[in-house]
Amino acid sequence: xxxxxxxxxxxxxxxxxxxxxxxxxxxxxxxxxxxxxxxxxxxxxxxxxxxxxxxxxxxxxxxxxxxxxxxxxxxxxxxxxxxxxxxxxxxxxxxxxxxxxxxxxxxxxxxxxxxxxxxxxxxxxxxxxxxxxxxxxxxxxxxxxxxxxxxxxxxxxxxxxxxxxxxxxxxxxxxxxxxxxxxxxxxxxxxxxxxxxxxxxxxxxxxxxxxxxxxxxxxxxxxxxxxxxxxx
Amino acid sequence: xxxxxxxxxxxxxxxxxxxxxxxxxxxxxxxxxxxxxxxxxxxxxxxxxxxxxxxxxxxxxxxxxxxxxxxxxxxxxxxxxxxxxxxxxxxxxxxxxxxxxxxxxxxxxxxxxxxxxxxxxxxxxxxxxxxxxxxxxxxxxxxxxxxxxxxxxxxxxxxxxxxxxxxxxxxxxxxxxxxxxxxxxxxxxxxxxxxxxxxxxxxxxxxxxxxxxxxxxxxxxxxxxxxxxxxx
DNA sequence: ACCTGAACACCGTTCAAGT
DNA sequence: ACCTGAACACCGTTCAAGT
Numbered sequence: 001x002x003x004x005x006x007x008x009x010x011x012x013x014x015x016x017x018x019x020x021x022x023x024x025x026x027x028x029x030x031x032x033x034x035x036x037x038x039x040x041x042x043x044x045x046x047x048x049x050x051x052x053x054x055x056x057x058x059x060x061x062x063x064x065x066x067x068x069x070x071x072x073x074x075x076x077x078x079x080x081x082x083x084x085x086x087x088x089x090x091x092x093x094x095x096x097x098x099x100x101x102x103x104x105x106x107x108x109x110x111x112x113x114x115x116x117x118x119x120x121x122x123x124x125x126x127x128x129x130x131x132x133x134x135x136x137x138x139x140x141x142x143x144x145x146x147x148x149x150x151x152x153x154x155x156x157x158x159x160x161x162x163x164x165x166x167x168x169x170x171x172x173x174x175x176x177x178x179x180x181x182x183x184x185x186x187x188x189x190x191x192x193x194x195x196x197x198x199x200x201x202x203x204x205x206x207x208x209x210x211x212x213x214x215x216x217x218x219x220x221x222x223x224x225x226x227x228x229x230x231x232x
Numbered sequence: 233x234x235x236x237x238x239x240x241x242x243x244x245x246x247x248x249x250x251x252x253x254x255x256x257x258x259x260x261x262x263x264x265x266x267x268x269x270x271x272x273x274x275x276x277x278x279x280x281x282x283x284x285x286x287x288x289x290x291x292x293x294x295x296x297x298x299x300x301x302x303x304x305x306x307x308x309x310x311x312x313x314x315x316x317x318x319x320x321x322x323x324x325x326x327x328x329x330x331x332x333x334x335x336x337x338x339x340x341x342x343x344x345x346x347x348x349x350x351x352x353x354x355x356x357x358x359x360x361x362x363x364x365x366x367x368x369x370x371x372x373x374x375x376x377x378x379x380x381x382x383x384x385x386x387x388x389x390x391x392x393x394x395x396x397x398x399x400x401x402x403x404x405x406x407x408x409x410x411x412x413x414x415x416x417x418x419x420x421x422x423x424x425x426x427x428x429x430x431x432x433x434x435x436x437x438x439x440x441x442x443x444x445x446x447x448x449x450x451x452x453x454x455x456x457x458x459x460x461x462x463x464x
Numbered sequence: 465a466c467c468t469g470a471a472c473a474c475c476g477t478t479c480a481a482g483t
Numbered sequence: 484a485c486c487t488g489a490a491c492a493c494c495g496t497t498c499a500a501g502t
Contacts, residue, residue, distance in 0.1 A: 017466085039493085039494065040494085040496085041493085041495085049467080049468095050468050050469075051495090051496090052467075052468060052469080052496085052497095053467050053468070055496080056465085056467070057466095060495080061495065061496090109344075109345070112341075112344070119416070122413075122416075122417050123416070123417065125417075126418065126419045127419075129423060130419045132419075133422075139422065139423050139426045140430070143423055143427060144444065144447050144448075147391055147444040147447070147448060148444070148448035148451055150389075150391050150448070151390050151391070157382075158382040158383050158390050159383070181354075184351070184354075184355070185354050185355065185357075186362075187358045187359075187362045187364075188354060188357060188358045188361055190365075190371065191361060191371050191374065194371045194372070195371070195372075195375060198372070212376065212379040212380075215376050216376075216379060216380035216382070219380055219452065219456070219459075220452075220455075222455060223452075223454060223455045224451070227451075248485085271474085272475080272477085273474085273475075273476085281486080281487095282487050283476090283477090283487095284478095284487060285485075285487070287477080287478095288484085288485055289485095292477075293477090
């Protein structure tokens, strides 16, 4: 005797669609195959559903991307406010954001393309602002500081100058490349040569990125702290 | 008696296609209607040509975008190296880049999406590196500095925290918004309130962006200079 | 209320054919 | 050598129809 098919358990017994389920699936797809793999059609296929069914839970693709990014930002651990050390708390907060973004590299491009920010993102920025305020940083300085730190507040290493691939090579390969470039790009080739010889700097590109990120972050925080002290 | 139709002057008398002409047309299209208006098909239509004809002068869309961006970077004025004031020269160079990028706002997204950098871009970075070297900045510090300045070297104001739209509103509108947000985003609403009252800060969003850009740039340059002096 | 399929208006690009 | 048109494999989304 066949069981009665009641709502929520159609002939396939598959869990019904929901915004949550759609967004989670999209996030998994992006994590695994990068953002260009996330099309409405492929996502639907992944969920075993007609492409048009997605539109019952997401108004359009922009909404989908926004929801995905909110999921990521919600994943960032919020650091406790430490009245005695706003700089340390802020540093920890930004590094926490970076950890999350490293797990979801596609989020950067989506966030930068977004035009209006969601409540989730506002909440994160409000938390960061709270850290500044806990240290008595003036609103005006905090405002400029937020602009200055830029997308690094969310843990992005905003580099156009990405030489991490270069330094994946062995020193002798780099030396060869550097000599070939010497005529046209004398300064860059000089830089490549020296850095490839300096073993303490080159410890694998993953570590390098972390070093450069913290170097930049500390330079920014030190500068902001200096202005804060000068003002008080 | 009909004129003979010779090469270069087909029945329409239109100038023949060339890489240069394709790239210039694409740039004009992007300048006027933003980057999403630049499709192979629309570009071909703009040129009065079959879409497939473009592929004789451009290997694919990626090549097209790369060529467009090279055109932009080539537009940046290169500042003379000033041995006595590397910081001032660098500042001037970055602000020159910013002027160019303001004329071609679409270039930022294309540049950030690019994976490998062209000779044109390498030449620009080499010029920037030359400015550092002219001031005797060590290669190691210069390397970190380039990573720290990040995409700002090319004049981008890398802001996720874009409140320029907000401050386009009148003070009373902002005050209303701030009060509505107060419960959920106490720190941000406090910031909005104060900034909207401070008339010297809000002089139109265009000017604001310039101020924030220079504020961030100077903070970075001052930090780098401090490290440079500490090392020597 | 939720899901579906056909259809529309777009993409970039391959390939064989024209001149 | 350069250009063309038809065709292919994709997009996001509207709309009318199903349950």
